[in-house]
Amino acid sequence: MRGLKVALIEKTDFAAETSSRSTKLVHGGVRYLEQAFKNLDFAQLRQVRHGLAERRFVLQNAPHLAHPLGLITPVFSWWEGLYISSGLKLYDWFSGHRLQVPDNQVANRFPPSRWLNKREALEMMPGLSPNIHSAVLYYDGQMDDARYCLALIQSAAEAGAVVVNHLEVNGFQKNDKGHLVAAIVKNQVENSPAFELKAKQFLNCTGPYADAIRQMANPSLTPRIRASKGVHLVLPQAVFNSDKAMLIPKTRDGRMVFVLPFEGSLLLGTTDEPYLDLEKEPVLEADEVRFLLETLQPFVSTKIGKEQVKAGFGGIRPLLQPPNNQITVSTNHQTKSLLRDHEVERDPISGLISLLGGKWTTYRLMARDAVDTVCGVLDVSADCQTENHRLVGAEKYELDLWKKIRAEFSFDEDICQHLASKYGGRATVLAALAAGNYELAERILPNFPFLKAEIVYAVQEEMALTIRDFLARRIRLEFLDWEAARQAAPVVAKWMGKALAWSETEQTKRTEEYVALLDSFLKISKKA
Numbered sequence: 001m002r003g004l005k006v007a008l009i010e011k012t013d014f015a016a017e018t019s020s021r022s023t024k025l026v027h028g029g030v031r032y033l034e035q036a037f038k039n040l041d042f043a044q045l046r047q048v049r050h051g052l053a054e055r056r057f058v059l060q061n062a063p064h065l066a067h068p069l070g071l072i073t074p075v076f077s078w079w080e081g082l083y084i085s086s087g088l089k090l091y092d093w094f095s096g097h098r099l100q101v102p103d104n105q106v107a108n109r110f111p112p113s114r115w116l117n118k119r120e121a122l123e124m125m126p127g128l129s130p131n132i133h134s135a136v137l138y139y140d141g142q143m144d145d146a147r148y149c150l151a152l153i154q155s156a157a158e159a160g161a162v163v164v165n166h167l168e169v170n171g172f173q174k175n176d177k178g179h180l181v182a183a184i185v186k187n188q189v190e191n192s193p194a195f196e197l198k199a200k201q202f203l204n205c206t207g208p209y210a211d212a213i214r215q216m217a218n219p220s221l222t223p224r225i226r227a228s229k230g231v232h233l234v235l236p237q238a239v240f241n242s243d244k245a246m247l248i249p250k251t252r253d254g255r256m257v258f259v260l261p262f263e264g265s266l267l268l269g270t271t272d273e274p275y276l277d278l279e280k281e282p283v284l285e286a287d288e289v290r291f292l293l294e295t296l297q298p299f300v301s302t303k304i305g306k307e308q309v310k311a312g313f314g315g316i317r318p319l320l321q322p323p324n325n326q327i328t329v330s331t332n333h334q335t336k337s338l339l340r341d342h343e344v345e346r347d348p349i350s351g352l353i354s355l356l357g358g359k360w361t362t363y364r365l366m367a368r369d370a371v372d373t374v375c376g377v378l379d380v381s382a383d384c385q386t387e388n389h390r391l392v393g394a395e396k397y398e399l400d401l402w403k404k405i406r407a408e409f410s411f412d413e414d415i416c417q418h419l420a421s422k423y424g425g426r427a428t429v430l431a432a433l434a435a436g437n438y439e440l441a442e443r444i445l446p447n448f449p450f451l452k453a454e455i456v457y458a459v460q461e462e463m464a465l466t467i468r469d470f471l472a473r474r475i476r477l478e479f480l481d482w483e484a485a486r487q488a489a490p491v492v493a494k495w496m497g498k499a500l501a502w503s504e505t506e507q508t509k510r511t512e513e514y515v516a517l518l519d520s521f522l523k524i525s526k527k528a
């Protein structure tokens with residue numbers, strides 16, 4: 001959008017790592033605000049301000065994928081209620097920005113926070129423990145992180161970028177001064193030879209993996225990322241029976257934990273522990289299941305057991321530490337107190353620009369700062385235009401789009417709602433694909449709104465190349481229900497196989513590999 005020629009390459013799938021594994025909140029960070037005031041820390045305050053300002057753009061630019069969410073914070077005494085409601089009034093005051101989305105695109109803006117009495121709180125969230133004193137309601141944003149990332153990728157492609165998944169950078173070519181001239185890249189799906197990608201400028205946006213690329217470019221650079229693991233587990237939505245989320249203000253290790261409605265289930269998380277083996281997928285471990293369930297138990301009216309856990313996932317935060325390991329923010333070196341802000345670094349020897357740290361909510365600001373630096377180096381003067389650039393799917397989207405799809409294509413209500421909320425204005429293309437072939441108009445599984453047409457669409461329009469690309473990131477089933485993902489795998493293999501010319505043997509092999517992965521997750525969580 002600034003007139004540069006861009007190629008974007010991703011080692012596995014778009015959003016395969018941290019960006020599909022977040023809490024999915026679009027927020028300034030209530031906890032950072034508390035810390036900012038407690039420690040008189042202006043850096044934290046700036047971060048809250050950035051988050052709250054960006055929250056607006058995230059919702060405005062893709063209202064089908066991000067929406068306001070009410071969060072209830074239960075309290076057990078009058079004093080606690082006063083403390084939390086005063087803090088949240090401050091949060092309201094800081095947010096200040098009005099959401100500029102047409103009325104037909106968003107159901108609920110960000111109403112001010114409110115101290116609820118016990119009766120009101122229990123009416124809003126019937127599963128809440130009757131032992132509470134009262135509760136405070138406030139609003140933040142929620143999004144589908146992996147699909148938001150996909151909408152960004154598709155929007156970049158439509159603006160002229162070349163985007164490729166399953167292509168890994170595994171080296172650089174340098175000139176005799178050590179300056180990067182080409183990246184050596186290798187296709188991860190087909191076993192084809194590595195090849196060179198020449199560019200004037202390389203921009204490293206690899207989140208928790210950023211140090212590996214920095215040191216590939218210049219081995220003398222010192223590490224900047226302090227990786228921290230956070231997990232979520234998934235419970236049935238019936239536990240709370242509410243469309244609101246809950247914030248648990250303090251766990252036994254002094255953190256906040258969220259319980260959020262997501263796609264008909266409840267996400268419970270997260271944790272925050274240093275993580276060292278970046279090569280290993282950060283899966284949900286048995287002790288993490290125990291910790292999260294024990295944390296939740298005092299806030300719910302029924303007994304919660306590990307048998308209710310339907311799925312779970314872990315992610316690695318790309319926390320940023322100061323150069324040369326000088327921890328200024330934290331004295332105890334725990335990752336939970338490191339800043340979530342971002343930094344753009346330019347290595348003068350290799351010329352590599354790295355975008356480090358940050359959080360999902362501020363992705364646009366991070367991208368703006370990084371591309372400003374690229375433009376500065378390339379001597380291109382063009383302003384950032386992303387503030388009001390609607391993403392793919394936002395065009396022709398409106399709240400009652402699902403009703404129009406129902407009127408035109410006669411699919412069940414849940415299917416129409418699912419298509420509108422995931423594909424936005426593009427849902428009609430998908431619905432037309434399904435309407436043209438009775439087999440594609442069938443559900444993948446009887447109890448879920450996903451259509452077989454989505455498998456074909458994901459291959460043709462969304463660059464899905466593996467069963468996991470589809471189940472984990474295109475429709476999110478792997479994040480919601482491991483058992484259901486297991487059952488869906490052969491159907492997905494069959495239809496992806498047709499679209500990608502996989503033999504029957506190949507379909508079976510891929511299904512077995514994927515099911516074995518899910519079984520390994522199930523085995524760990526059963527140990528809890």
Ligand SMILES: Cc1cc2nc3c(=O)[nH]c(=O)nc-3n(C[C@H](O)[C@H](O)[C@H](O)COP(=O)(O)OP(=O)(O)OC[C@H]3O[C@@H](n4cnc5c(N)ncnc54)[C@H](O)[C@@H]3O)c2cc1C
Binds near residue numbers: 168
């Ligand atoms: C548990 C948890 C909860 C969170 N909750 C929130 C939240 O509610 N709200 C919020 O705003 N933020 C949240 N965050 C933070 C946010 O998710 C991250 O800051 C963000 O997703 C990081 O994005 P990224 O693109 O920097 O990293 P990633 O999403 O990890 O992307 C980096 C990509 O680089 C690729 N890569 C690595 N090496 C190579 C290579 N050699 N060649 C090519 N590609 C390569 C990887 O495959 C990966 O996909 C949370 C984080 C965690 C862990």
